[in-house]
Amino acid sequence: MTRKQLIFEKGYNALINNFTPEMDIKSIDFDTILPKSLQRNEEINLPDVPEFEIVRHYVNLAHKNYGVDSGIYPLGSCTMKYNPRINEVTARLSGFLKIHPLQEENDGAIELIYNLGQQLCEICGMDAFTLNPAAGAQGELTGILIIKKYFEIKGIKKDKIIVPDSAHGTNPATSAMAGFSIIEIKSDENGELPLDQLEFAMKGGDVAGLMLTNPNTVGVFDRNIDKITEIVHKYGGLCYYDGANLNPIMGIAKPGEMGFDIIHLNLHKTFSTPHGGGGPGAGPVGVKKDLINYLPCPQVIKNERGLACVENEGESIGRIRSFWGNFGVLVKAYTYILALGKNGIKNAAQNSVLNANYIRTQIKHKFTIPYDRINMHEFLVDANLPNGVNSEDVAKALLDRGIHAPTIYFPLIIHEAMLIEPTETENKRELDKFIEAMLEIYEEAEKNPEYLKKGPYNTEIGRLDATLAARKPCLRD
Amino acid sequence: MDYVPHDLETIRIMLEKIGVENLDDLYVDIPNNLKIKQLNLPEGLSESDLLKNLTELSEKNHIYNTSFLGAGSYYHYIPSLVDSIISQSQFFTAYTPYQAEISQGMLQSIYEYQSAISRLTEMDITNASMYDCASALAEAATMAFFVTKKKKILLIEGIHPEYIETVQTYCWGRSIETETIPLDELDNKLTDEIAGVLIQSPNFFGDIEDISQVAKKIRSKTKKCLLIQAMSDPTCLGKLNPPGKNDVDIFVAEGVGMHPSFGGPNLGILSVKKKYMRKMPGRLIGLTKELHGEKEGYVLTLQAREQHIRREKALSNICSNQALIMIASLVYLVSLGKTGLKNVAMQNFQKANHVKQALSQISGYKVLNTKPTYNEFIVKCPNINKLIKKCKDDNILPPLKLSHYFPDRKDEILICVTEMNSKEDINKFLQIAKEAAQ
Ligand SMILES: Cc1ncc(COP(=O)(O)O)c(C=O)c1O
Numbered sequence: 001m002t003r004k005q006l007i008f009e010k011g012y013n014a015l016i017n018n019f020t021p022e023m024d025i026k027s028i029d030f031d032t033i034l035p036k037s038l039q040r041n042e043e044i045n046l047p048d049v050p051e052f053e054i055v056r057h058y059v060n061l062a063h064k065n066y067g068v069d070s071g072i073y074p075l076g077s078c079t080m081k082y083n084p085r086i087n088e089v090t091a092r093l094s095g096f097l098k099i100h101p102l103q104e105e106n107d108g109a110i111e112l113i114y115n116l117g118q119q120l121c122e123i124c125g126m127d128a129f130t131l132n133p134a135a136g137a138q139g140e141l142t143g144i145l146i147i148k149k150y151f152e153i154k155g156i157k158k159d160k161i162i163v164p165d166s167a168h169g170t171n172p173a174t175s176a177m178a179g180f181s182i183i184e185i186k187s188d189e190n191g192e193l194p195l196d197q198l199e200f201a202m203k204g205g206d207v208a209g210l211m212l213t214n215p216n217t218v219g220v221f222d223r224n225i226d227k228i229t230e231i232v233h234k235y236g237g238l239c240y241y242d243g244a245n246l247n248p249i250m251g252i253a254k255p256g257e258m259g260f261d262i263i264h265l266n267l268h269k270t271f272s273t274p275h276g277g278g279g280p281g282a283g284p285v286g287v288k289k290d291l292i293n294y295l296p297c298p299q300v301i302k303n304e305r306g307l308a309c310v311e312n313e314g315e316s317i318g319r320i321r322s323f324w325g326n327f328g329v330l331v332k333a334y335t336y337i338l339a340l341g342k343n344g345i346k347n348a349a350q351n352s353v354l355n356a357n358y359i360r361t362q363i364k365h366k367f368t369i370p371y372d373r374i375n376m377h378e379f380l381v382d383a384n385l386p387n388g389v390n391s392e393d394v395a396k397a398l399l400d401r402g403i404h405a406p407t408i409y410f411p412l413i414i415h416e417a418m419l420i421e422p423t424e425t426e427n428k429r430e431l432d433k434f435i436e437a438m439l440e441i442y443e444e445a446e447k448n449p450e451y452l453k454k455g456p457y458n459t460e461i462g463r464l465d466a467t468l469a470a471r472k473p474c475l476r477d
Numbered sequence: 478m479d480y481v482p483h484d485l486e487t488i489r490i491m492l493e494k495i496g497v498e499n500l501d502d503l504y505v506d507i508p509n510n511l512k513i514k515q516l517n518l519p520e521g522l523s524e525s526d527l528l529k530n531l532t533e534l535s536e537k538n539h540i541y542n543t544s545f546l547g548a549g550s551y552y553h554y555i556p557s558l559v560d561s562i563i564s565q566s567q568f569f570t571a572y573t574p575y576q577a578e579i580s581q582g583m584l585q586s587i588y589e590y591q592s593a594i595s596r597l598t599e600m601d602i603t604n605a606s607m608y609d610c611a612s613a614l615a616e617a618a619t620m621a622f623f624v625t626k627k628k629k630i631l632l633i634e635g636i637h638p639e640y641i642e643t644v645q646t647y648c649w650g651r652s653i654e655t656e657t658i659p660l661d662e663l664d665n666k667l668t669d670e671i672a673g674v675l676i677q678s679p680n681f682f683g684d685i686e687d688i689s690q691v692a693k694k695i696r697s698k699t700k701k702c703l704l705i706q707a708m709s710d711p712t713c714l715g716k717l718n719p720p721g722k723n724d725v726d727i728f729v730a731e732g733v734g735m736h737p738s739f740g741g742p743n744l745g746i747l748s749v750k751k752k753y754m755r756k757m758p759g760r761l762i763g764l765t766k767e768l769h770g771e772k773e774g775y776v777l778t779l780q781a782r783e784q785h786i787r788r789e790k791a792l793s794n795i796c797s798n799q800a801l802i803m804i805a806s807l808v809y810l811v812s813l814g815k816t817g818l819k820n821v822a823m824q825n826f827q828k829a830n831h832v833k834q835a836l837s838q839i840s841g842y843k844v845l846n847t848k849p850t851y852n853e854f855i856v857k858c859p860n861i862n863k864l865i866k867k868c869k870d871d872n873i874l875p876p877l878k879l880s881h882y883f884p885d886r887k888d889e890i891l892i893c894v895t896e897m898n899s900k901e902d903i904n905k906f907l908q909i910a911k912e913a914a915q
């Protein structure tokens with residue numbers, strides 16, 4: 001057998017599990033409840049598997065997965081920091097886990113939502129936050145729809161959004177979802193946004209706003225940030241901050257004070273909620289005063305009588321999902337912010353920058369660093385190694401050494417992009433191990449490139465054929 | 478507590494290697510006028526204080542002994558192993574499985590989820606999850622627009638009000654027109670200009686619609702229009718005819734296996750007919766083979782649809798989904814198995830219909846559903862406020878007042894009964910209903 005057994009192949013002929021409460025009332029003839037034509041007449045094609053077998057199956061699968069708990073996870077743009085266990089405990093307190101979204105006795109949940117919103121306002125320099133969006137991308141959609149609403153209500157027609165070419169794919173995709181077309185601006189040789197091009201684009205008069213990540217996706221802080229937001233504002237546009245990279249500046253500077261009008265955060269990155277193997281996250285959106293009315297509903301506000309839940313008051317962009325968002329994730333972020341406090345937040349930021357710069361300076365004599373200056377929490381490598389060894393090969397060679405690879409092939413502006421973000425929760429030993437591995441791989445590229453091009457070798461499975469997967473899609477059993 | 482491991486000496490050594498003197502020097506690029514002095518937040522807390530603080534906050538929410546409230550979020554029994562498995566740290570501390578060779582655990586689990594949901598729904602293909610049912614429905618509407626290039630969506634009354642509002646928000650973004658109509662007007666409204674018809678069954682009020690009849694109508698009157706079915710509680714599929722048997726083009730639902738948690742996280746199921754595979758949003762996992770060997774394994778696939786490649790031409794911007802909850806849903810489904818799922822569905826049908834019949838015999842109460850119902854139904858009450866208050870007094874989470882969503886429907890409630898309501902709970906509720914009528 002070349003494939004690992006699926007859970008469906010572990011079925012038994014008899015049901016052994018007994019999870020469901022006893023049926024303790026008298027049954028009604030089922031055909032009178034549901035006509036035969038609406039009944040399911042074939043068995044569900046799922047096995048009956050005893051509990052121990054299921055637990056073993058998934059525990060074994062979990063062991064084949066690399067998490068932050070396995071070692072350094074320097075995935076650029078993803079902020080894979082340690083996930084404190086207390087967060088898992090607080091989100092599972094029954095007063096949070098078992099409450100219904102429509103129950104009226106919800107003071108604790110409403111207070112948590114309000115308090116977390118206030119904390120995020122303080123950290124980001126914004127005036128109000130919605131915590132409803134389920135992830136960064138949904139936060140972006142919320143934010144860009146707010147821009148759409150703002151101009152719609154003012155009766156001004158502006159149908160373009162500026163994004164730099166270094167932007168994450170979600171930025172242009174989001175703009176399109178809100179009906180905007182894109183003006184893409186090429187980053188300059190420092191990885192920053194060229195002011196003359198920005199001004200030229202804004203002069204067109206049809207630009208609703210700019211979406212910017214800062215520090216940007218090459219890991220540097222745009223030194224012209226106040227001029228950038230000034231130019232956008234001068235021509236009546238709004239500035240949107242993609243907060244995926246907030247980690248290195250929290251407690252140091254506030255996006256709101258840089259001139260941003262709207263911001264989304266990724267609580268599963270910066271606030272360690274964790275990432276869950278791909279989600280659930282949360283993508284709160286913060287806005288300045290003038291935009292508060294456009295926030296999605298429902299919202300928690302404070303008035304004379306205390307906290308209150310408000311629904312659509314007319315100008316809101318409406319609802320972007322059901323209920324209050326990924327509430328369990330919010331509990332974890334709230335716990336995390338309380339744990340760190342004002343000093344811990346700043347300390348985390350500073351150390352994330354320290355760790356990233358440490359790695360950069362220890363490998364820059366070998367690796368090409370396209371934007372080689374003091375970086376923030378991450379930095380970009382052009383992993384164009386000797387003898388045609390590329391970014392993917394380096395990534396696989398890292399896996400062979402028991403280390404998770406950095407983000408590769410993002411951002412798109414560098415051909416062999418490798419974006420390295422160690423985060424603040426790694427110790428020096430782990431950073432040194434990573435540095436050593438990178439240097440060793442470089443040497444190997446000089447001596448034995450063919451070996452690297454076929455790796456990895458020490459992993460559960462060898463390099464997989466992605467082309468085959470897409471050409472002959474097999475998406476289920 | 479900041480979870481930063483370095484001591485001062487280590488920091489000093491590292492700064493020296495970087496070639497700067499102190500941590501502040503790392504921020505030369507940030508203009509000084511933008512640097513803040515200090516955040517206006519309290520000092521950090523110890524773990525024990527955190528737990529105390531959060532426990533006190535959680536206790537300000539009331540936990541009821543039993544519940545008759547559903548309306549999009551349901552209490553079902555969740556086997557203990559579900560939480561145990563999603564607590565495996567290599568699952569919950571991982572990112573999206575970009576590096577397939579060290580992520581086979583997550584990838585195989587997603588593949589199993591895609592398979593399990595496809596088997597349950599009898600739909601061809603299921604993605605690796607959306608955020609929730611509401612946003613999945615909104616993305617399905619967008620998908621109908623991408624497939625047909627038509628810019629109008631019909632929503633059939635009875636879709637959860639929060640889903641309708643979500644669909645409207647997303648459709649407004651892309652300038653897709655929406656119109657909400659009663660089912661019996663579908664005939665008149667169906668034209669070749671319609672991209673998709675959205676219908677929920679069992680619907681918000683509990684009615685089970687005959688989806689196959691709706692499909693027939695759509696096929697007979699239009700060439701391209703898609704039929705999209707939403708479902709809030711897919712446990713009904715243990716006994717109910719699945720969407721794949723009813724010619725449904727796109728099926729969306731809320732996930733299973735999660736506690737309500739104030740409405741999230743759960744997940745959005747999105748399943749489609751095979752011909753729409755390349756038009757569906759969200760992540761997909763596929764089976765493939767080693768490049769230099771014979772072993773089979775799993776990778777993220779068909780990424781050409783997605784934002785990081787297609788950018789502004791992408792079908793959706795979704796990136797992170799609800800992966801860990803997807804594992805919870807998968808483990809829930811396989812834990813119950815085909816026998817358990819049938820059992821749960823049967824109990825929900827039986828208990829809710831028992832309460833429905835019993836209430837209709839108490840004078841003053843009128844059941845308003847005329848179609849078959851699963852675990853929810855609507856009732857006109859003689860004294861709604863008295864009923865709600867008495868429930869709370871007895872530590873029962875009362876049914877939903879319909880006026881929460883429909884301000885004119887002042888004396889109607891939406892009752893939910895699941896396998897979690899014991900005979901005693903049910904008898905007590907019926908007793909309260911009787912007393913509240915007097
Ligand atoms: C810069 C940037 N923006 C947006 C996103 C999207 O965030 P999410 O995956 O939470 O939707 C990401 C995620 O990787 C990102 O790196």
